Amino acid sequence: MAAKNPDLSIVIVSYNTRKITHQCLESIYRSFRSYRSKDTPSFEIILIDNASAKDDSAAYLADYAQKHKNIMFVANKTNLGFGPANNQGVKLAKGDYILLLNSDTIILKDAIHKLFSFYRKNEHTKHFIGPKLFNKDMTPQPSAAPFYSLPVIFGALFLKGDYWGLTRFSPKTLQKVDWIAGACIMTKKEYFVKVGGFDETVFMYMEEVDLLYRAKKMHMNTFFYPKAKMVHLGSASSNGRTFPILQVYRGFLFFYKKHHSKSALFFLRFLLRLKAGLTWFLGFVINNNYLKHTYEEAFQVAGQ
Structure with a gap:
């Protein structure tokens, strides 16, 4: 049986x-x-x-x-x-x-x-x-x-x-x-x-x-x-602190490319770049290499 x-x-x-x-x-x-x-x-x-x-x-x-x-x-x-x-x-x-x-x-x-x-x-x-x-x-x-x-x-x-x-x-x-x-x-x-x-x-x-x-x-x-x-517990298999941030950026872009209009994607890129630029500038002011490195990469990802 x-x-x-x-x-x-x-x-x-x-x-x-x-x-x-x-x-x-x-x-x-x-x-x-x-x-x-x-x-x-x-x-x-x-x-x-x-x-x-x-x-x-x-x-x-x-x-x-x-x-x-x-x-x-x-x-x-x-x-x-x-x-x-x-x-x-x-x-x-x-x-x-x-x-x-x-x-x-x-x-x-x-x-x-x-x-x-x-x-x-x-x-x-x-x-x-x-x-x-x-x-x-x-x-x-x-x-x-x-x-x-x-x-x-x-x-x-x-x-x-x-x-x-x-x-x-x-x-x-x-x-x-x-x-x-x-x-x-x-x-x-x-x-x-x-x-x-x-x-x-x-x-x-x-x-x-x-x-x-x-x-x-x-x-x-x-x-x-x-x-x-x-x-x-959260993010147990992610590599470091930079990777999850970049993947969130990529995730937003993926979702908008798949489900939203080109104009909505344009405004999404603007928001992502604005966030990345402001946070990079903060890292520059306080001399935080993690913020500078991570959000320089994030700015580049936002343009992909």
Whole structure:
């Protein structure tokens, strides 16, 4: 008799995050051991090492997977990027339901159970859902947001929009939103495939915004579900402080080239260059080499 497919496939992509990925995996198993009920889903984990270049991640995670029968481990020979590697994992998934989970997340209590139970009851009206995320110090992490219109981008660049809740926020109640952080997204495999998965031309940053923008255009809804709670350490696989900033710039440009008019793209470039120029000048005044170097590069990226 053929084995029954799992209810839920958890896709995790790891890149140079051996210890953090181990912590994430342990939190998943701890949660399922501690909070079992009749509604507890059967699950598998699709664990993908994205050609980690240090800390013996691939060998360590392969060994970990051998000790857990419900882990499928894949070691990529090249770093495909966040989106393509997640697409790869979804293709391998046997479950009808998908949980896209960053390797730098920690499951708190029965978060996955709550997400799954709520989602399965509402899957026809709430197509993509995400939990409430917390920083390491347990302060709420802004992880729901409106799409990046020019006013929203202005707020993000010049007004500390996340701090004031203008750009990203962390609601206290169930709320329909434009997009949720890619650190944790639950959906049906059917929906993910229908939308087209992550755009594989994006290496890192803005994948989830693009995915959920396309979903909204197909009349699919995204919801923030705060009863499920997780810790998201953030940027664990990014290289240094400069790389994430440049990737955010590239992400904005990608999104506007794909979804907006040429005139909107022109104004976006203006905002990005203005931010880069002003911050470079600040670095020059206070003799901060990091600011000068980073935002000189950012200014160049804005023109690409």
